[in-house]
Amino acid sequence: MLETWLTRELRIEVPILGAPMGGRAGGELTGEVSKAGGLGLLGAARYATPQWVAEEAAVAREIGGRFGVGLMTWALDDDDTLLDAALAEEPALVSLSFGDPAAYVPRVHAAGIPVVSQVNTLDDLRVAERAGVDLVIAQGGEAGGHTGRIGTLPLLQELLDATDLPVVAAGGIGTGRGLAAVIAAGAEGALIGTALLASPETIGPGYARDRVVEAGSADTVYTSVFDQARSQPWPSRWGGRAIANEFTEAWHGAEGSEETLAAAYDPADPDLGVVYAGEAVGLVHSARPAGEVVRHIAADAERLLRRFA
Ligand SMILES: Cc1cc2nc3c(=O)[nH]c(=O)nc-3n(C[C@H](O)[C@H](O)[C@H](O)COP(=O)(O)O)c2cc1C
Incomplete structure (x- = not known):
């Protein structure tokens, strides 16, 4: 068993978070990641509704028990009803990414829920620290979906040296080799998105x-x-x-x-519609169930890290 701050504090078995992918991570994917021992996060896109959050949370809970919810911070600045909808589901973790989460962290903490924020630069780290988040995710430019420009490894090393907060890595981690690498570097685990995108439990076209x-x-x-x-x-x-x-x-x-x-633009046409995915897409060779992907990444990382134990 790979034990880190993440597994201890979130009471999960493997140090893997399922990325909150708007339009792709609904209740089924989220639940399967949690069932496999990680913690799945529902991806509440800007256009999601409170009803969507409630329905998908029920599915995630039924499949995997505990789960998290990921929100886009800049979108909350216009309308924060999705935060209330998320808190009503008593998630194990709330992700507030892309923007300064300071205005929202106290509400999440008042509900007894830890907050994570994805950060893309050293300046973002300072903003997240001032906001009082409990952990940060170093999200590299190779990640799928919206992200920054600095690569995962340079950013991770920079943040690990610069903060006392626990740091998780995201961007380009799609196998046990990637998870082992970031844990060996000092990360508490990985947030994975692209590696799950071919799984039958994803939503979307x-x-x-x-x-x-x-x-x-x-x-x-x-x-x-x-x-x-x-x-x-x-x-x-x-x-x-x-x-x-x-x-x-x-x-x-x-x-x-x-x-x-x-x-x-035409979302019905693969040549004209969007498929957000990161560079780890080259590591996805078949449509495997999300639980299998999570278990394999964790087991392979543990085997690799044991070589140095
Ligand atoms: C299809 C897709 C949608 C995403 N949507 C969101 C989102 O709604 N909120 C968010 O915080 N991150 C979102 N992300 C970023 C992920 O949380 C995460 O940083 C990324 O998937 C990690 O890198 P990887 O794709 O290489 O595993 C999305 C990523 C993808 C691939």
């Missing part, structure tokens, strides 16, 4: 799972064109890493107005 199985590690692009096409008002410092397709070939780096991009 079926073609997304196929694209994840087919794509290699060189096939992703860090871009804002999908946010523009979908009128998602993300602050400009966060682009999203997605699998490249005809849409990104045509519009990434081109001058296209939001209207033009919206007209060209």
Whole structure:
């Protein structure tokens, strides 16, 4: 058993958090990650509703018992009803990422729930520390979905040297080798997203799972064109890493107005719709159940780390 701060404090068996992936991590995926010994997090996108949170939380609870919820901090600044909806489900962990969580941390703590925040720079770390979060996640630029620009390893090393908070690593971790590497470096575990994206328990279009199985590690692009096409008002410092397709070939780096991009975008078409995924997509070769993925990553990491025990 790999025992770290994360397993002790969250009372989980393996030091793996299932990423809160908006549009992909509903109750089933979240529940299966928890059932396998990690802690799954529901991905409440900006466009999610309180009803969605309640329904998916019920599914996650039924399958895996405990679970967490991930929210987008910048979106709460306009409307924080999703935070109330999340707290009503008594999650084991709340993730407040992409923005300063200071205004929301006291409410989560008042409910007796720990708070984690994904950070992309040293400055973000200081913001999260001042806000009073309980742990931080070093989210590297190779991660799937919205992220920063610094690679996971440089960022992780920098943060580990700079803080007394527990640090978890995210971005590019898709096998036991990756988990072993970050734990050996001093991380308390890993948050994994892309490695779960071909699993049958994900929500979203079926073609997304196929694209994840087919794509290699060189096939992703860090871009804002999908946010523009979908009128998602993300602050400009966060682009999203997605699998490249005809849409990104045509519009990434081109001058296209939001209207033009919206007209060209088609979520029903794999060549024109978005499949957010990170560079670890090259490590996903088949559609394996999420629980199997989590158990394998944990067991392989433990075996590798034992070589040095
Ligand atoms: C499809 C997808 C959607 C995501 N949505 C969110 C989200 O809603 N909130 C969030 O905090 N992080 C989100 N992320 C980022 C993940 O939490 C995490 O940082 C990332 O998946 C880790 O890197 P990896 O994909 O290489 O495992 C998303 C990632 C992906 C792949």
